[in-house]
Amino acid sequence: MSLIPSLKALLGPAHVLTEAADQEAYVTEERGLYRGQTLAVLRPADTDQVAAAMTLCAQAKVAVVPQGGNTGLCGGGVPGPGSVVMSTERLNRIRAIDTANFTMTVEAGCVLATLQQAADQAGCLFPLSLGAEGSCRIGGNLSTNAGGVGVLRYGNTRDLTLGLEVVLADGRVWNGLRSLRKDNTGYDLKHLFIGAEGTLGIITAASLKLFPKPAEQATALIALPDPAAALTVLSAARRQSGDAVTACELVARIGLELGMAHVTGVRDPFDQPYPWYLLLELSSSRAGGLQQALEDILTETLEDGAALDAVLAQSGEQRAAFWRIREGVPEAQKKEGGSIKHDVAVPVSRVPEMIERCTKAVEAAMDGVRVVPFGHVGDGNIHFNLTQPKGGDKAAFLDRWAEMNHIVHDIVAELNGSVSAEHGIGQLKIHEMARYKQDVELDLMKRVKQALDPEGLMNPGKVLP
Numbered sequence: 226m227s228l229i230p231s232l233k234a235l236l237g238p239a240h241v242l243t244e245a246a247d248q249e250a251y252v253t254e255e256r257g258l259y260r261g262q263t264l265a266v267l268r269p270a271d272t273d274q275v276a277a278a279m280t281l282c283a284q285a286k287v288a289v290v291p292q293g294g295n296t297g298l299c300g301g302g303v304p305g306p307g308s309v310v311m312s313t314e315r316l317n318r319i320r321a322i323d324t325a326n327f328t329m330t331v332e333a334g335c336v337l338a339t340l341q342q343a344a345d346q347a348g349c350l351f352p353l354s355l356g357a358e359g360s361c362r363i364g365g366n367l368s369t370n371a372g373g374v375g376v377l378r379y380g381n382t383r384d385l386t387l388g389l390e391v392v393l394a395d396g397r398v399w400n401g402l403r404s405l406r407k408d409n410t411g412y413d414l415k416h417l418f419i420g421a422e423g424t425l426g427i428i429t430a431a432s433l434k435l436f437p438k439p440a441e442q443a444t445a446l447i448a449l450p451d452p453a454a455a456l457t458v459l460s461a462a463r464r465q466s467g468d469a470v471t472a473c474e475l476v477a478r479i480g481l482e483l484g485m486a487h488v489t490g491v492r493d494p495f496d497q498p499y500p501w502y503l504l505l506e507l508s509s510s511r512a513g514g515l516q517q518a519l520e521d522i523l524t525e526t527l528e529d530g531a532a533l534d535a536v537l538a539q540s541g542e543q544r545a546a547f548w549r550i551r552e553g554v555p556e557a558q559k560k561e562g563g564s565i566k567h568d569v570a571v572p573v574s575r576v577p578e579m580i581e582r583c584t585k586a587v588e589a590a591m592d593g594v595r596v597v598p599f600g601h602v603g604d605g606n607i608h609f610n611l612t613q614p615k616g617g618d619k620a621a622f623l624d625r626w627a628e629m630n631h632i633v634h635d636i637v638a639e640l641n642g643s644v645s646a647e648h649g650i651g652q653l654k655i656h657e658m659a660r661y662k663q664d665v666e667l668d669l670m671k672r673v674k675q676a677l678d679p680e681g682l683m684n685p686g687k688v689l690p
């Protein structure tokens with residue numbers, strides 16, 4: 226029996242999609258940079274079906290591309306010719322919530338927002354939060370080690386994970402769903418699969434950390450003279466609040482202007498323009514004191530000149546309006562024309578230098594380019610995006626993507642930074658791995674790949690050059 230009929234017999238014909246119209250949502254990606262091809266889209270219902278389907282594909286030597294919500298930004302979930310897509314969308318059960326242990330065990334196809342809501346209903350917090358949370362799935366978050374706005378306080382997805390269940394390239398299942406904070410029994414295998422983008426196996430379930438639900442939040446939008454002032458404010462905020470800073474997000478004036486021009490609900494809360502803005506949020510599981518702490522932070526930083534002005538959120542609606550400014554930047558860029566992306570990280574102390582040097586370098590290389598830096602200054606991850614010159618040709622601008630990447634990434638590398646902070650490598654940045662990774666690092670990664678996937682069937686053409 227050939228592979229496709231065998232898969233249909235295993236999963237049911239309705240869950241082996243072979244028609245082009247049925248496959249459309251699985252072969253296109255978020256930015257429209259890539260379009261894939263696939264023999265079939267497989268939609269298994271549970272881990273056993275994933276394992277059985279993987280076994281059949283391994284026997285037939287057919288490549289498998291794991292896919293969750295297909296919201297990735299680097300083409301990591303786009304299938305290549307002759308491969309099959311293994312969608313986790315039907316693996317969407319929350320297996321257990323243990324409020325005494327502050328953990329939840331969930332399947333890979335659970336939508337992130339669903340997990341946030343389930344934790345909230347249990348009186349807890351699952352803190353991973355990012356723009357695509359209404360459609361991205363936790364398996365994809367794990368596979369890319371997603372970050373988001375709470376990394377400063379809670380860490381990346383890797384830091385939120387206690388255990389995994391993984392289907393290996395040969396169809397075997399590794400059940401590592403331990404909900405332990407301490408387990409010193411040799412290699413911590415889960416970390417091989419977190420951030421591997423499906424190149425080593427298929428994550429089917431995870432044991433995740435929960436936290437006490439915040440009882441109080443305090444949020445301010447702060448006007449700044451420059452990015453260096455953001456570090457002064459952050460330092461004061463961590464000290465004055467007892468390290469209760471949950472989010473610290475930087476937005477340039479151009480980001481606010483683009484948002485006001487293109488995104489419903491984005492307004493300037495100040496009566497005059499400022500060069501930079503910092504969205505600062507504190508949270509605590511203990512009610513009382515945060516608002517005063519935030520006021521003390523603002524008093525200190527306004528007096529020493531780090532802050533030029535500030536507005537405190539007085540309601541949930543005003544807090545949401547502040548976050549709309551930050552979240553509206555990438556949405557506005559899409560409507561403004563071509564955008565060349567850089568998802569980079571440097572040590573927090575070097576963020577101002579990175580922004581200054583990269584801005585000068587790209588402006589020297591391209592007349593009229595508009596630099597739109599924004600993002601997670603609290604953990605050193607800045608989305609250093611470039612918007613096409615006004616009136617420019619979009620295609621001609623995007624043709625210079627690799628050139629602009631090298632300019633920015635070379636500077637980031639000099640600052641001991643990373644060319645991918647939270648979006649992954651996929652196929653978009655695969656050549657950057659060869660350019661910036663040490664030879665010994667690449668050799669070790671290739672040895673791990675060879676050990677776990679000797680036939681090269683797991684998401685080929687991604688991550689490793």
